[in-house]
Structure formats: structure tokens, C-alpha cells
Amino acid sequence: MAPAEGSMTFSDSDAPGSGELRAQALEVLRKLVGREDAAFHPGQFEAIEALVAHRRRTLVVQRTGWGKSAVYFVASLLLRARGAGPTLIVSPLLALMRDQVEAAARAGVRAVAINSANRLEWDEVHAALAEDTADVVLISPERLTNPAFREQHLPELLARTGLLVVDEAHCISDWGHDFRPDYRRIAALIEELPPSIPVLATTATANARVVADVEEQLGADVLTLRGPLGRDSLRLGVLRMPDPGHRLAWLLQHLGDLPGSGIIYTLTVSAAEDTARLLANAGYRVLAYTGKTDTGEREEAERLLKGNEVKALVATSALGMGFDKPDLGFVVHLGAPSSPVAYYQQVGRAGRGAVHADVLLLPGAEDREIWRYFATTSMPDRAKAQAVLDALAAAAGPLSTVALEAQVELRRTQLDLLLKVLAVDGAVERVGGGWRHTGAPWKYDDERYRRIAAAREAEQAAMVAYEETTACRMEFVTTQLDDETAAPCGRCDNCAGRWFPEEVEPGVLERAGEQLRHAGVPIEPRAQWPSGMDKLGVAAKGRIPAGEQLSEGRVLARLTDLGYGGALRELFAPSAPDGEVPAGLRPAVVELLAGWARGDGAAGPWSGAGRPAGVVAMPSATRPRLVDSLARGIAQAGRLPYLGAVSRTASARPGQAGGNSAFRLASVWSAFDVGPELAAALAGLGGAPVLLVDDLVDSRWTLTVAGRLLRLAGAGPVLPLALGQAG
Template sequence: MVDTQNAALLSVSPDLPSDTKSQALEVLRELVGHPAADFHDGQFEAIEALVDGGRRALVVQRTGWGKSAVYFVASLLLRRRGAGPTLIVSPLLALMRDQVAAAARAGVRAVAINSANQLEWDTVREQLAADEVDVLLVSPERLTNPSFREHQLPELIRRTGLLVIDEAHCISDWGHDFRPDYRRIADLITQLPESVPVLATTATANSRVVHDIEEQLGAGVLTIRGTLGRDSLRLGVLTLPNSRERLGWLLTHLADLPGSGIIYTLTVSAAEDTARLLAEAGHTVKAYTGRTDPADRERAEQMLKDNQVKALVATSALGMGFDKPDLGFVVHLGAPSSPVAYYQQVGRAGRGAANADVLLLPGSEDRDIWQYFATASMPSEEKATAVLTALAEAGTAVSTVALEARVDLRRTPLELLLKVLAVDGAVERVGGGWRSTGQPWIYDAERYRRIAEARVDEQDSMVIYQDTAGCRMEYITSVLDDETAHACGKCDNCAGRWFRADIAEDATAEAGQTLTRAGGVLEARLQWPSGMDRLGVPVKGKIKPDEGLADGRVLARLTDLGWGGALRELFAAGAADRPVDPAMLQACVQVLREWATGDGRNPGWSGAGRPAAIVSMPSRSKPELVRSLAQGISEIGRIPYLGELDLGHGGPTGSRGGNSAYRLAGVWDRVMVGPELEAAMATLRGQGVMLIDDLVDSRWTVTVAGRALRQAGAGAVLPLVLAQAG
């Protein structure tokens, strides 16, 4: 469907014969290898606008509609007319790999420049210089790279025949996957000659996002929006009381789902736990998250494409651009935070098949996870001002690492904030790091308030989707502002429940065992943060062997499916301090038993021998919890409890979540061995000490505490912690 107000601007009706249309059809049929192939509604309109009109166009069409055919056909037609190569800005390496492979199959000479193929950059430059490239794909991050921007981008702009912005919803801060680097594209567009056509494509945009993209593309944009309904998808929702039941359902019915597919989770821990459970039950699955090594990700993608696995258990790291036409199913363990994100993920299924199954298993913890991610990406006026002040005072370029010693922000949010400030023109990335431009910057509180409200509205829409008695496809597409939204006749509300809801008793028990499984390695810090001298802490480089911790153990992460739920309640804001729950104490004892003997991957007690004593951390928020845990382990393990460390200088300062440098500065010399504890330790003679704590985040508090114990004469210090954030 072409917007009617824009359709009149087209120079030639798509229903009338034209040289462009016949040439485009010829190219299309060569690309797909089918002599009778024809364009879908809207495809030729977009091609004609680009090739004949030199216009700017936005194509919003469902996944599998053929957006890549538009820019490949347009690229080859423009190349035949003497235009330079097409420049495609593409957000994901996996997407780039698929696009380059698809182009090669279609006879389009496509190459990529991204962080994963640096050894090929010289070859790519030579090919460009020899005019042997039809399509060049670059990541949006390349546009911010000083060297690329200075040495390569000007020539690319001069020669570009067509600019394509793939997954263009990333441009919009109203979109579900906003990326600051994408806002650079608006600057890139202004640098292009007016005669160079621009195409933006996305499958996931409501009207608000569409209008935002149109404004950034400039005046006279042709917008082509098609129907979003997917006839191949059969949607359903199954509400179960807890993670145990949801995992039990998967164990019972995964084999019944058609073909191979994707199981989406909201957190990395959930993906890893679920993949382990399914694999141990005999299912061929692999985890796929942001923590997965890039090479392993690529192998996992290929295994799914080749049907060598039943499913990838994935976070949103597997999403845009992953192309498996016969993907048979998508299951969600927990709901994404917006209909746009949900539609984007379910759109992986049924692209080239008549039928595919999509099932949502929502969780009671979903809203808490949504809230965390919704606030994590919002810039703080206080932090932004601190970054700008630090750069202005430096007067020169400052690396991100060095900036961490000047501003209390962790690496990832700091880099995100710098990109936002760069888009606003307040800072710029140069050789050696970041520097202030000197331009004034004003925090747009009203804009961020409206974005936050929109996020809440989207979350509410996902709850309504779960509860609706109407057609699920009609609801999800109508929320995306599809005027053609209609009942699908296939979903569980239209045609009745198509999936079984029974759960095998042994599957529930097996899931329960996984969820009650406890223990993870708490890796010791090995190196002090850079720039500590600026914060008055006299350390640098590697932590000395006689001052460091041994690797420890943690009962669970707060994001884990099993013990994570109980721990989230325990550490929730306002939760009362109380003695450790007996079941939680027994789980810690089990962790210690496995730690003592080793598990094949990790040596028992890290080779340090059985600890001779127990010491606990002083806790200002949960003193009874920590003390009771230490005393309980002491009694069960028959290991003397010597007491707790002291708080010096008023105790640790700052709050959880700061970066390493500031967290270390906040605890330095503020956790110490008091006189009574020092006297009790005099008999240890270098033997090991178990250090008990309730919750760790940066790990610097236990690191400083371990250093104090080592200096007081302890041998190895082995930390045991109830929970780890993240």
C-alpha cells in the first residue's frame, strides 16, 4: 500500500509499461532465478522513485516482503546508468553476512567494512577504487570512527549512487532498538548531493517512528507502508504460574514444534539456564546471547539454518536480519517490552513457509525486567553534565578508560551517553578518544519524559496482547498502526488453542531440579582500574598475588531463573532484614560441597585447601542475613566463625552500579580488619579464610576486604556470596 498523498508524485504509474519497469523486471528475474517472477505491491513504486526520480523513500513492510530486492534491483539499474556503488548502513554483523551472501547469490558484487573483517579492509578499498563493487555495507559505528570519517567517507560520499538505511527504526529514539550511531545518518544525508536517492527500510515501525524517520530523511519523502499481517504465523499465548511450569512445558513439547526455531528469553542467564536444561534432557539446542563469542554465534546461526539444532535459545542478540525462510517456530519465555519488539522477533518465523507457530509464555517477572532495560538507555542530566565538565576541564582528547576515572559511569552506559552527546554535537570522537566541542548542550527533559511514557504505554500493550480475547494478529498489527489490520482466523483466539497445555510430571520435576540448582563461579579481580591515582587510591596494574582473592562461588545471579527470583525478593527495595531462609542456607551448603570437591571444570577450593575459618562482611542493609548465613555455615561445616570485618571512615560510599574506578575509591580503606578479628586470626598462620557476603556487583568491596584479610595474615581468601547483580 502506497500512501495516497505520495502516490500522485510518482512520474509513472506502476500499472503502465515503462522502460524502467521492464528493465527492473528483467533484473528481478535474474536475481531470483525465476522467469515468471513479479513485483509485490509497492516494490516497483519504490524502485522507480529511486531510479527515475532520485527521491528519498521509506519502505515499511513486513519481514519477508522483499525489501532487499528493492535496493538490489535499484542498485543494479543505477549502476547500469553509470552511478557509483550503493552504500548500505546495516546494524548487525549477522545481518551483514546474510546480505553479502544474498547479494552474491543474486550476482550483486557486495562487500562489507565492519569490526569483524579488518584484514579485508585494504582489499575492499582496492575493489572500490577499481569500481568493482556494486554494494558496500558499513556498520553505523563506522560513521563515528575518526579515521574512517576523515579518510574514507568523503570519497564514498562523492561516489555513492544510492544510500540505503536498513533497519531504519534504529534511527528513531521512539523505536524499540534506538542506536545513537544511527542518528549520524541524518548528517550523512545532508552531505550527499541532492541527486543521490536515499532508501530507508524497516519492518518494525508504528506511526510515531515513521514520522520521526521521515523528518530525518528530509522533505518530499515517499512512504510506502504495506499490510503487516502474516498469514503464515499462528499466534498463541499460554500463561503458566512460574518458571518451573514454563520450562516443564518446553521439556514436554519442544519436540512437537515444527521444524527448527528460536526460543527467546529476556536475560542472558535465562537463555543459558534454559539451553543447559534442554540439552541435558537430550534436545539439540545452543545458547545465543551477547556473551556468546562472535565466532560461536556465527556457527550457531549456521547450525540453525542447516537444521542441525532444534532451536537456538537466544536473547534479542539474535534478531534483525537473521534469515531462515523455513524457520518453523518462535517461543518466548517472557514477553518483550513492546509490540514492536515482539513483532520483530516473531517475524523471524514463516518467511518462506506456509505455516509457522508462535507461542508466548509470559512471566510474572517480565515487568521488572522491562523497567530495568527501559531506564538503562535513558541519559541522565547529572551524568551528562559530569561527562561534559570532565572533557572541558581536560582540554584535550580523553579515552573512555581514562574518562571512567573522572565520571562515575560504567563502560557501556558511558559509551552510550557519549554517542548521544556526539549526536547532539556536544562532544566528538577523535584520535585518542573524546573531546568537547564547546557547543552548549541542554538536557531535553520533556522529550525524555515523553519517551518514558511511550515505553510504559508499549509495556501496557504487551499485557493487553496477552489478555485479549480478540484476534492476536489483528491486535498486534493494529497497535503498529496498520490500517488493514484484520482477524487472522488462525490464532488461538480465532481458531481455538492449537497447542497442548499439559506438562509431563517428570518434566516439571526435571525443571524444578534445574531451577533449584545452585552455584556459579565468582571470578576474582586480577587488575586494578586505570587512573586510580586521580581518585586518591595508590594502586595500579595487576593485583599482587599475595593481596588478591581466590575465585569464589555465588549462589545465583539476580537474573537467574531459579534462585534469582527468591534473591530478587530478598534484595528488593524496602525488603526487611531477616535471618537466612533454611532452604537458602542448605543451597549454599550444597554449593560449598561441590566447590570443595571440584566439578571437573573448576578445582576444589581453587587449590587453596579447606578454609580454617569464616569471616563475614559488615552489612549496613542486611546485617542479620549475612551474620546468620556465616553462623549457619560455621555450624554445619564445623568451621570456626571469627566474626565480621569493621567499617572504617563511615563505611563504603557511593551506590551500586558505578564504574570500577569509583566503586574501588568508594570502598578503599573503608573495610578493614578490626583489633578483635585480628587477634582471632593470629592462630591461622597463613591458612585459608572463607569470606561471606550477601550481594556483589562490581566485586571491589570483597576484593578490598580480601586484601585486608591477606595483609592481616590470612592465606587464600575464598568468597561465598548469596547473589551477584546482572
């Protein structure tokens, strides 16, 4: 072993007693934190002793900010001083990895990371491992599914590991609020370790059911150390507002009054982007942070927040576990997470190193609908799982995800999730060239998924109860985590009275309403046909010819938007009757057209295609009156001729909402036709642009196929326009 310069070296023959080990551990802790008066929190040394002296498997459930990382850093250095190999930490988020590597370096711990974002550094990492100059190795759980890593690097790493750490261990459990299929591989990883290798699992968000599940996966003789989860620094509150406009107006008026810098959480990407834009337009220094934000922009946003150079990041749950800013002053939620446990995890970002921090929830009427959507998309479907297995079993060799998409009606994100579940269950495996069936039998576990679904519904009901309770909010949340020390906090709005203002000035409310009423979201044209269409009997391959593509279009709003999203969700609800465009949306459509004609947006007036010379309607199977009234109303408002509707043929295949691109395209490829009357009307325009009007955009293949037919029939640029966009 190559100890770090200035490090201590002990041998097992020293066999220090508890007192001697405590002295050694305290010396390491003080070196780590750079303070001679540093002392262990209750439970920290007990965990270190279990790992170093007894090589036990240990589960630590302690509140955020308690110092779980100190436990594994101190234990790592003590084990290294005794000749052990490096510590292997499985860490769920890149932000967390970056923080941990930086914290380790400051403390003199030589840490390296292996993840998808630092591939160029892997050679240096492997060199450090070969030279035994790394004390800690951090990997993402996704690395465990990578065949090259699993075959070339993991065996050697496991053979030399001195301590395995599973951070955010609730992700192992089906019952955890943030269960991740990749984490379930860790149980198999633990089984491969000899009993002499200690294992540490840490989390701040585990109730009794999750604790029992994690204990079972850690193996026999697990030491569980649970501490009180109440946070003395947090001041919780709930403010109910009548609609999104009031919630945003409250933020506009009062964001500057919140202490320091913080996080504003939203439930959807579009809500984060809309809120960030509104606040930035009002002069606040804020940035959006979502799953769509690329890695470099995320790192810069994190840096700016840590340096208090922005007032807030407006974030989805992409900014969650492990983000470390001890002086974070506030957390505001625009919309509630789906469980009190998930809520506790997110608000735990605040007040870790501050005397107090403000935490405010502004729930929305749309929250439950969003919860239901995410709950249904996270569960594997029996028929689709079997279709994946059948496709892989019939293949002559491995299938890439792209090739598999052409055979299974699943979107990429859902297919990726299902493959992970099947891989963890041992039914499929990822190899060079894609995925293959292992031949192992697989059974859909109905009972398990029913129990998980029931647990999720109970969590949602508990979140509503949290919003409505008149008792202590901190006590409510920590009781949900089965904290036996849960007690009234004396600080929340129910214990001490409302600490936050409730009023919104009329002028601010009007300004927020104007922003929310801003109409228009671009529809990006499809430029490439999906792979594997020949397997579905469709002669479409490669890039869509420029003369057959749509131009950039517009929708009034996404269904998840804070502004018109609510009205559109009602309009497109399955139980909503077909009818004409609601009166409240008609002015918005006119505003959308006016902005498009002015050139609002980067593409210029009418997306650079020129003013439309006519309007064409899509044939709607579910809302014919809505589409017809929309198309005719646009023609009248724009003083344009209504040219008629694309015809629907009898050749349409049954498609499924949410299916992947290949199947969605196949279902509409032969579904439409340009009849002779419409063809004659198009010919009379002499190749001028036309508007193609629909009600709801999802995959964009319906519009793409119909637009292609219009162009082949003689139309000039085809500009799609719709009321709503799913997602």
C-alpha cells in the same frame, strides 16, 4: 564505471518510460532470484521506480519477508547500469551484513562490507571501491562515529554513492522500539547528499509516530509505501504458566514437537545460558546466543541453525533484526519483550518462506521488573552527562574512555551509550586518542526524555494487554503498528482455539525443578586495579599481587537467574526487611557448599585453594542480620569456627550502585579494617584458607578490598561466598 560481466548498461538518454523500466527491473529481479516466473510484490516496483527514475527519497514499511532487499538490489543494479556509483547500505547487525553479502553474491551483485569484524578485509574493500568493482557497500552505523573512517573514507564514499539505503530505519527514531544513538548520525549523512542521490529507508516495525519521525529525517518530498503487516504464515499463542519451572518443563516436554528448527528468546543473558544448559542436558541440540557470545561462535551458531543442525538457538535480542532463515519453523519467548512492536520484530524471523510457523509466548512474572531495568539504563542522566562534559572541557587533550571512567561515575556500557548520545548532539566528538569537547552548547532535553519514558511505559502496558486479550492476536499487534488493514487472522489461539498442549508431566516438572535448583555460580577474582585510581586518591595500580588476590568464589545464583533468582529478587528488594536467611534458601546454601567441596566446576575442590579452616563475615550496612545468619549458619553446617566480621571504618566514601569500577573501588578502599580479635584468629589458622561471606555481589570490589586486608593480616587463600549476584 566497471559493469559486472553479463550485466546490462543503460544511459539516462534512454529515458525509459514506466513500462520499459518495469521490463528492465523484472529482468534484473528474475536474474537475482534465478526464476523466470518471478514477479514483483505489490509496492516493490513502485519503490524501484521512485529511486531509479525519479531519484526520490523513499520509505518502505513492509512486513518481514516481503522483499525489501530485492528493492535495493534491483535498484542498485539499474542505477549502476546508468553510470551511478555503488549503493551504500547502513546495516545494524553483523549477522544481517553476512546474510546480505552472501545473498548479493548468489544474485550476482558485487557486495563488500566494512565493519569491526572484518578489519583484515578493509584493504580489499578499498581496492574494490578504487577500481569501481563494488556494486554495494555495507557499513555498520558505528562506523560513522569512527574518526579514521569518517575522515579518511566516508567523504570519498559519499562523493561516489549512487544510492543510500538505511536498513531497519526505525532505529533512527527516538520512538522506535530499538532506537540506537549511532543511527541518528544518518540524518546528518542524508543532509550531506545532493538531492539527486536517491535514499531508501526500510523497516518492518514502524508505527505512525515512527514513520513521521523517519520521514522528517529523510527530508522533503518523501514517498512512503506501506503495506499490510499481517503474516499469514504465523500462528500466534500465549501460554501462562505459574513459574519458571513450569515454563522450562513445558519446553523440555514439547520442544521436540515444534516444527523444524527455531529460536527460543529470553530477556537476559543468564536466562539464555540456563535454558540452553537445561535443554542440552535433556538431549536437545541447542546453543546459547547472547551479547556475550563472541563473533566466531555466533557465526557458527547461525550456520548450524540455518542448516537445521540444531533444534534451536536460545537467544537474547542479540539475535534479532535481519537474521535470515526463510524456513524458521517456530519462535518461543520465555518472557515477553517490552512492547508489541519489539515482539512483532522478533517473531517476524519465523515463517518467511514456510507455509506456517508456530509462535508462542510464555510470559513471566518477572518481565516487568526486567523491562523497568532496561528502560532506566537506556536514558541519559543529566548530572552524569554534565560530569562527562565538564571532564572533557577541563582536559588538556582528548580523553580515552578508560581515562574518562576514572573521572565520571559510570559503568563502561553506560558511558559508551552516553558518549554516543552526546556525540550525535554535537557536544563531543571522537578523535584520535579518545574523546574531546567540541565547545558546542548542550542542553539536557527534559521534555524529550519525559515523552520517551511515557511512550515506553505505554508500550509495556500494551504488551500486557496483548498477553491478556481475548481478541485476535495478529490483529492486536498490527494495530499497534497502525496498520489500517489489520483484521482477525483466523489462526491464533484466540481465533481458532489453543493449538499448543498445555500439560506438563510431573516427572518432567521435577526434572526441570532439579535443574533450576542447581546452586552455584562462580565469582571470578579481580586481577587488575582500574586505571586512573591515583586521580581518585587511591594508591592502586596495575595487576593485583597474587598474594593479595581473592580465590575463585561462589554465589548461590544471579538475581536474573530462572531458578533461585526469583527468591533472591524478593530477598533483596529495596522494601524487603532485614532478617535471617530464609528457610527455603538454607538447603541450597548447603548444596552449594557440598558441590564446591566436591569440585563441581573447572577449578576443582574449593577452587583449588583447599578446605577452609574458618568463616569471616562482611559488615553489611543494609542487611547485617542476613549476613550474620548466613556466615554463622555456614560455619555451623561446615563445622568450622566463626572467626568474626571485618570492621567497617568511618572512611567509606559514598558510592553509587551501577557506578564504574574506579569509583566503586574508591568508595570502599578505606571502608574496612581487620580488628585485633579477627587478626589474632587468622594468625591462629597458620595461613589456612578462609571463607569470606557477604549477601550480594555486584562490582566485586568490596570483596576484593576486604579479601586483600585479610590476606595482608595473615590469612591464606580467601574464598568469597554470597547469596546473590546482581546482573
